[in-house]
Amino acid sequence: MTKNIINFIATIILGVVLSLFLPWWSVMTAALATSLFIPLKKAAVFFVPFLAILFFWAVYCFMLSSANDFTLAKKISQLLQIGGNPYLLILITGVIGGLAAGIAAVFGKQVVAISKGR
Amino acid sequence: MKYFKLLISFALTIGIFYVLNTKLGAIPPLGKFLNPNSGIWQNETDESLTGEINVHGLTDKVTVHYDELIIPHVFAQNEQDLYKAQGYLTAKHRLWQLEFQTHAAAGRLSEIFGERALNYDRTERRRGMGFGADQVMKYMEDHDPKTLSFVQSYADGVNAYIDQLDPKDYPVEYKLLDYQPEAWTAKKTALLLMYMTKMLAGYDDDLEYTNMLRIVGEENFNLLFPDFFDVTDPVIPKETDWSFIDVPQTELPASQAVLDTIAETIEKPHPDNGSNNWAVSGAKSETGNPILANDPHLGLKLPAIWFVMQLSTPDHNAFGATIPGALGVISGFNQYIAWGETNATRDVIDWYKIEFNEDRTKYKYDGQWKDVSVRIEDIKIKGQESYKDSVLYTHHGPVVYDKNFKSDNERSGYAMRWIGHDGGNNQKTFLELNKAKNYEDYVSALQYWNAPAQNFVFASTEGDIALWIQGKFPNKWEGQGKFLMDGSNPENDWQSYIPQKFNAHTKNPERGFVSSANQHPVDENYPYFVFNDGYETYRNRVINTFFNAKDKFSVQDFKDLHNNNLNLKAKELLPYMFIHMDITSLSEDEIEIYEEIRAWNFNNDIDEVGPSIWRQWYGKLYKMLWDEFDVEDMALTSPYTYQTIYLLKNHGHHEFMDIVATKNTTETAKDLFLLAFKEAAKRLQEIKEEEGDYTWSNYKGTYAGHLLQALPAFSRFDIPIGGDRNIVNATSEDHGPSWRMIVEMTSPPTALGIYPGGQSGNPGSKYYDNFIDDWAAGKYHSLNFLQSNEATSAIIGTQTLIPASND
Numbered sequence: 001m002t003k004n005i006i007n008f009i010a011t012i013i014l015g016v017v018l019s020l021f022l023p024w025w026s027v028m029t030a031a032l033a034t035s036l037f038i039p040l041k042k043a044a045v046f047f048v049p050f051l052a053i054l055f056f057w058a059v060y061c062f063m064l065s066s067a068n069d070f071t072l073a074k075k076i077s078q079l080l081q082i083g084g085n086p087y088l089l090i091l092i093t094g095v096i097g098g099l100a101a102g103i104a105a106v107f108g109k110q111v112v113a114i115s116k117g118r
Numbered sequence: 119m120k121y122f123k124l125l126i127s128f129a130l131t132i133g134i135f136y137v138l139n140t141k142l143g144a145i146p147p148l149g150k151f152l153n154p155n156s157g158i159w160q161n162e163t164d165e166s167l168t169g170e171i172n173v174h175g176l177t178d179k180v181t182v183h184y185d186e187l188i189i190p191h192v193f194a195q196n197e198q199d200l201y202k203a204q205g206y207l208t209a210k211h212r213l214w215q216l217e218f219q220t221h222a223a224a225g226r227l228s229e230i231f232g233e234r235a236l237n238y239d240r241t242e243r244r245r246g247m248g249f250g251a252d253q254v255m256k257y258m259e260d261h262d263p264k265t266l267s268f269v270q271s272y273a274d275g276v277n278a279y280i281d282q283l284d285p286k287d288y289p290v291e292y293k294l295l296d297y298q299p300e301a302w303t304a305k306k307t308a309l310l311l312m313y314m315t316k317m318l319a320g321y322d323d324d325l326e327y328t329n330m331l332r333i334v335g336e337e338n339f340n341l342l343f344p345d346f347f348d349v350t351d352p353v354i355p356k357e358t359d360w361s362f363i364d365v366p367q368t369e370l371p372a373s374q375a376v377l378d379t380i381a382e383t384i385e386k387p388h389p390d391n392g393s394n395n396w397a398v399s400g401a402k403s404e405t406g407n408p409i410l411a412n413d414p415h416l417g418l419k420l421p422a423i424w425f426v427m428q429l430s431t432p433d434h435n436a437f438g439a440t441i442p443g444a445l446g447v448i449s450g451f452n453q454y455i456a457w458g459e460t461n462a463t464r465d466v467i468d469w470y471k472i473e474f475n476e477d478r479t480k481y482k483y484d485g486q487w488k489d490v491s492v493r494i495e496d497i498k499i500k501g502q503e504s505y506k507d508s509v510l511y512t513h514h515g516p517v518v519y520d521k522n523f524k525s526d527n528e529r530s531g532y533a534m535r536w537i538g539h540d541g542g543n544n545q546k547t548f549l550e551l552n553k554a555k556n557y558e559d560y561v562s563a564l565q566y567w568n569a570p571a572q573n574f575v576f577a578s579t580e581g582d583i584a585l586w587i588q589g590k591f592p593n594k595w596e597g598q599g600k601f602l603m604d605g606s607n608p609e610n611d612w613q614s615y616i617p618q619k620f621n622a623h624t625k626n627p628e629r630g631f632v633s634s635a636n637q638h639p640v641d642e643n644y645p646y647f648v649f650n651d652g653y654e655t656y657r658n659r660v661i662n663t664f665f666n667a668k669d670k671f672s673v674q675d676f677k678d679l680h681n682n683n684l685n686l687k688a689k690e691l692l693p694y695m696f697i698h699m700d701i702t703s704l705s706e707d708e709i710e711i712y713e714e715i716r717a718w719n720f721n722n723d724i725d726e727v728g729p730s731i732w733r734q735w736y737g738k739l740y741k742m743l744w745d746e747f748d749v750e751d752m753a754l755t756s757p758y759t760y761q762t763i764y765l766l767k768n769h770g771h772h773e774f775m776d777i778v779a780t781k782n783t784t785e786t787a788k789d790l791f792l793l794a795f796k797e798a799a800k801r802l803q804e805i806k807e808e809e810g811d812y813t814w815s816n817y818k819g820t821y822a823g824h825l826l827q828a829l830p831a832f833s834r835f836d837i838p839i840g841g842d843r844n845i846v847n848a849t850s851e852d853h854g855p856s857w858r859m860i861v862e863m864t865s866p867p868t869a870l871g872i873y874p875g876g877q878s879g880n881p882g883s884k885y886y887d888n889f890i891d892d893w894a895a896g897k898y899h900s901l902n903f904l905q906s907n908e909a910t911s912a913i914i915g916t917q918t919l920i921p922a923s924n925d
Contacts, residue, residue, distance in 0.1 A: 024153035025135060060154040068162040072290065072882025076158055079294075079831035093152040093159075096138065100149060103134050107127040114120055 004048050007038040011052035011101065024097075027053045031101035035108030045109045050102035058094035065090065141296040151293055156286035158293055161882045167915030172922035173206055173278045175271075180919040182207065185902050185912045188877040188885050191428040193907040200431050201268045201445050203919055205275025205302070208425060208442045212879040214289035215421045216276070216442040217299055218825060220306040223247055223313035228499040230295055236497065236505060241384050243495040244509055244523055245320070246516040246539050247312050253541025254308035265546045269304045272445050276302035290881060291826065297500075310443030311545065315538040317416070319570030319589075320387045321652060322467040325380045325532070326755040328602040330747070332377040333754075338774075341765070342757045345649040346642055348764060351659050353462070353573055353587060353634040354622040356641045363620045367646050368595040371609035375601035376471045380532075382524050383753045390843050390853035391416055392636040392654060393460035394680075395575040396661060397583040400863075402630035404672040408863040410577040411676045412449050412458025413855040415848040418822040420833060420887060422875025424448075424857045428904060429552065436552035437869065437903050439857045446548040449859060451869055451903075454555040455578045456861035460634045462571040462587045465651045466537035468598070468612070470514045470605030474529050478520075481512055482606040488513065514605055515539050533605055535612065537590055542568025557582045557625065564588040565618055573634035579863045585632040586623040587639050591616045594647045616646055631665045633658070635846075655760040656686040656844040673870070676860045681896040682846040683722040688732045691763045692720070698770075699791040708799045722847075723840045724815035730805075733817070733842070734798035739766075742790050746778050759844065766790075814840060820849055822874050822890060824881075828852075832881040837874070839894040858898065866905060870898035 011034045018026035031049035040048055065073045065086060073086035082088050138149030151157050167184040178195040180203045185191065190207050194200035208216060221227055225242030227235035258266040280299050292298060331339045350356075397410040416423055424439040429447060438450015449458045473482040480487035493516070495507040510517040512533045520531030543566040550563030560576050564586055567574075571589025576582070592599075592612035603610040622640045624632055637658035640648060664679055665671070696716060704712060711731060718728025741748070743766070744756035757765070765772065770787030777785050777793075785793070805812045815838045824832035841847030841854065848854055854874070861869040874893045878885035892899070902912040909916055 019153075019155040024149040024156060025139070026155070027153075028131070028135065057154050061159050064154060064159045065162045068164060068882065069884070070162075071884060072158060072162045072880075075831040075881050076290075079829070089152075093154065093157075096148055096152055100134050100138060103127070103130050107124075107131040110120070110124040110127045114124055 003038060004040060004044050007034050007040055007044075007048050008052045010034045010038055011049045012056045015053055015056050015101070025100070027056070027097050027101045028104040031105040032108045035105035036112060039109060039112050046102040046106050049105040050098035052098075053101035054094035054098035057097040058090050061090045061093050146294050147296055150296070156284075158290050158882075160286040161290045161293075161880055163880070163882065165878060165883060165885060166917070168917055170918045170920050173202070173275070173919045174281075174922045175274045175278060176202060176919060176921040178921065181907050182917045182919065183904065183909050183913045184915045184917070186914050187426075187889075187899055189426045189428065189901070191902070191904045191913070192430060194431050197268060197431055198271045200429055201271040202275035202278070204427065204429060204440070204445060205272035205277075206279050206919065207275075207427070208440070209276040209279035209302070211877060212421055212425055212442045213279070213299060214291040215825060215879050217302070217306075218291070219313060220309045220443060223309040223316070224251070225495070225497065228497055228505070230297055230500060232500040233502060236499060238385075239497050240495075240505075240507055240523065243497065243507060244516060244518045245316065245384065246509075246534070246536065247309065247316065248495070249493060249511075249516065250312045250315070250536075250539045250541070251305055251308035253539060254311060254543075255305055257541040257543055258545075262543055262546060265543065265549060266304065268445055268549065269307045269545060272307065273302045273304050289879065307443055307445070307545065310441065312538060314441070314444075315570045317387050317391055317570070318461045318572075319463075319466050319538060320536075321389065321463070322386075322465060323652070323755050324465075324467065324469045324599060324601060325383050326753050327600055328375060328378060329380055329752050329754050331375060331601055332379070341769075342761065342774075343650065344761065346638065347650070347655060347760050349655070349659070350638050350641050351662050352638045352640050353585065353658075354624050354640050354644075355627050355629060356643070357628075358622075358624060358640075358643075360643060360645055363645050365593070365617055365620060368593050368598070368613045370595045370597070373595075373598075373603065373607065373609055376604050378471065378602055380519075380602075380753050381751060384518065384524070388417065388853060389652065390848070390850055391461065392657075392848065394633075394635045394657060394661065394846060394848070394855075395458040395460045395573065396631060396633035396665070396679075397456075397575050397577040397585075398631045398665065398671050399583050399626060400581045402665075402669065402671055403862075404670045405862065405864075407579075408577040408581060408583050409671065409673060409676060409860065410451075410456045410458065410575060410583070410863070411680065411858075411860045412460070412575065413680055413848075413858045414449065414459065415853055416856040418820070418849075418852050418854050418856065418874050420822050420824045420875055420881075421879035422822075422856070422873050424873050424875070425877065426871060426873070426901075430904075434553040435903075435905070437901060438859065439871070439873070444548065445545055446552045448548060449857060451861045451867045452552060452554070453866045454580075455551075455560060455576060456863065456867055456869075457551055457554075457560065458575050458859060459572040460575075461636055462573045462589060462634070462639055463636060463651050463653060464571050464589060464591055464639070465594075465599050465649065466569060466571065466589070466591065468535045469602050470512070470533045470535060470610065471602055472512055472514075472517055472531045472533045472605045474510075474531070476529075478510065478529075483513070484606065484608050490517075512605065514611070532602065537569040537592075540568055540590060542566065542590065544568065556580055557584060560584070561586065573639075575632060575634065577861070577863050579865045579867065581863075582626055583632055584623065584625040585634060587621055588618075589621070590618075591621070591646070596647050597649075598647065600649060620646075629666070633661045633665065635661055650758075652758065654844065655758075657846050657848065660684055660686055660846050673860055673862055677870075677896065677898065679846060680855065680858050680860075683840045685720050685722050685729065685732065685842065685845055687759055687763060687844055688718075688729075688736070689720040691736070691766065692718075692732065694767050695791045698788050699795065700788070701792075703792070704796075707803060708796065711799045711802055712795070721840075722814060722842050722845055724813065724838050726814050727812055729814040729840075729842065730812040730817035731798065731802060734801055735795055738797045738801075739790055739794035742777055742794055743775065746774065818842070818851055820851055820854065820894075822887065823852060834887050834890055837890060837894045858893070860898065866903055869901040869903060871901050872898045
């Protein structure tokens with residue numbers, strides 16, 4: 001359980017730090033790295049980094065957007081045909097980031113499994 | 119198994135990376151687009167209006183005061199810095215639009231959109247947009263290095279802004295379409311000027327007229343398309359004395375039109391592009407100060423066409439509407455004068471039939487073979503190999519139509535002679551107008567202007583009012599260029615130009631006002647050939663009637679006139695139809711609609727149903743009347759509204775009234791009124807069922823569409839505003855007064871202005887479209903004309919641009 005929390009926090013911190021230098025796939029790199037150094041088990045392999053990045057992106061989006069009355073988020077939500085709801089757009093953004101991170105972490109887990117198997 | 123899992127998870131990782139990093143069809147690359155660090159969330163920002171910014175290449179500090187409309191009031195120490203700052207600030211607020219418009223001008227949209235824009239790009243290339251911009255550059259290089267240096271300063275300013283951008287700062291449209299801004303160049307300003315020239319002087323019907331002449335014969339052609347209508351209320355008053363003109367019109371050669379059949383012509387600018395301007399003298403003004411107004415009618419777009427700025431140096435202080443990409447104020451005022459433009463339509467595009475030799479390297483001219491030059495247009499296409507289009511050039515201009523484009527004739531083509539290819543120095547006119555102090559300065563500024571020809575209205579604090587129709591006009595022989603001409607006959611070339619000083623103008627006319635609304639520039643007494651090339655016939659008469667109606671006018675009168683919704687064409691036809699239409703066969707429902715329009719007072723106000731009924735009725739009537747010209751395989755046109763109504767009232771039994779499809783009956787105008795009414799009533803009932811009602815604002819549904827084909831998320835729909843085309847408040851569905859300005863010539867001038875948009879180009883800014891509601895309601899903003907570099911109470915933020923040290 002604690003490992004899950006450590007991975008969760010580490011993924012967020014690494015995600016935030018890497019995003020200062022790298023494009024959007026910084027979150028994939030972060031999740032990959034934490035999966036290598038703080039390996040998790042079973043479903044947690046995917047869901048912990050998934051939730052971590054979802055949390056990071058959604059909170060950051062909310063901070064940026066709420067400061068501007070969600071003006072653009074409403075329009076982009078309309079543009080992507082999800083009904084003009086800014087919160088749904090924030091959630092989708094989080095899920096997209098989380099998905100990318102989670103998948104990268106699963107890959108990391110397999111790398112660990114291979115190297116341990118040797 | 120382990121390796122299998124590794125492989126699968128690796129594939130998934132690469133897969134999700136690819137999917138989120140790549141633009142798939144219309145869907146932007148979602149990872150790039152949505153991530154909060156560099157995606158669209160970074161565009162959820164307020165405007166930055168304070169602080170200090172280092173800008174490379176400035177020689178001195180430039181202060182920028184922002185008022186609550188976020189109009190920048192720019193105080194620079196010299197002109198080079200001023201235009202650098204203008205470039206910088208325009209890019210700061212309108213970067214994507216700035217670049218996109220010049221891409222559109224240059225025929226480079228395929229680079230952004232891929233192959234679906236290729237046809238558009240080819241048309242613009244064949245129209246010679248790039249060629250024309252090259253001529254503008256060449257003219258400035260050879261004759262006016264000073265203006266060119268200002269244009270270069272503007273470019274440096276734009277680039278100073280672009281250079282400091284991080285990809286996360288790119289405007290949202292770049293992220294949506296997944297591309298990056300490129301460096302701005304002086305030539306892009308030339309392209310922007312070409313874009314204006316195309317929009318305003320790119321319309322002609324010569325090829326359509328050629329088909330029409332062949333089909334209906336000369337007599338009918340002249341009835342349908344007369345050089346002058348039976349009423350003319352020209353820009354330059356009828357009583358003007360032209361005896362000072364001592365250069366005669368070109369003599370008529372024995373030339374014949376070439377009666378070819380032309381299947382298809384290139385896309386033309388929107389016919390609703392037009393404008394109003396007017397000024398009253400001090401004697402006709404309630405306060406004793408001249409008052410001037412301008413409202414250019416262009417496409418209602420977001421980001422808006424105009425960007426309002428105050429641009430000043432210690433030597434001059436100008437304020438008004440600028441266009442992203444062009445230097446200085448376009449429609450505005452300074453401490454001494456005010457000016458504004460309307461389009462002065464004139465036939466400055468002519469078409470020549472070209473006969474080539476076998477390998478298309480030469481063309482016939484004056485009994486000999488002359489060399490063709492080739493301009494290879496390399497059109498880059500996103501995700502594909504470039505398309506190379508070889509456009510052949512003759513001394514007339516580009517051969518737009520040939521076997522490679524909208525024609526299948528191996529040995530011939532149609533060359534375009536367009537004033538837009540003549541390389542004028544339009545930029546200088548604006549720079550000089552910004553600095554002009556009186557009538558003489560204004561006239562001297564105008565001489566550099568070639569095209570698009572404009573009616574430049576003028577008023578000064580000294581008390582003068584004036585209007586010059588300025589452009590470079592060929593001195594044509596009677597009838598020249600109405601139809602396709604034989605390009606091998608030198609007599610058909612433009613022989614000379616009307617000397618600039620003989621361009622029609624008026625200064626302080628006796629009637630106490632000047633006005634223009636895209637109508638006929640002059641009446642038949644002007645000694646040069648001018649024929650009706652799509653002149654407005656309604657707004658001008660409403661405006662002139664308004665100013666003839668009383669002795670003194672106020673700013674409030676000017677506002678009222680801007681917002682005047684009188685539908686003169688309905689007023690001129692409806693009473694006639696009411697008298698002559700037999701209504702005995704109308705059903706109950708139809709009678710109801712008939713009573714509705716009978717009760718209408720001819721004003722296109724938002725709550726009326728009359729305008730909607732009129733639009734339907736007249737639309738159906740027009741289509742029925744000109745059914746013979748509604749064919750697929752030939753480029754045709756049909757008469758203008760004024761002449762259509764004239765014919766309905768005066769030639770009701772003419773053969774054209776007959777509906778071709780009804781073989782056994784011969785319809786007259788009277789029959790068409792009824793048939794059209796019944797069809798209109800049917801459609802109106804459908805609209806009522808679908809949408810609840812057909813009040814004018816609902817029916818018209820005015821909208822301001824985003825430059826990307828009115829992308830709904832970034833556009834504004836159902837704007838409640840009255841008016842229509844041919845009405846002084848010329849707001850149709852997607853065209854209308856794109857900038858309304860009223861300037862009273864107090865010292866310094868007092869001005870009002872508004873446009874349907876907002877100062878910011880960012881759809882995520884509250885300043886993106888914040889003027890629209892006030893604009894629709896007919897309101898104005900008072901423009902804070904700062905007289906010194908000191909922030910007044912109207913200023914909400916001050917930003918200083920500081921010369922960056924060259925490291």
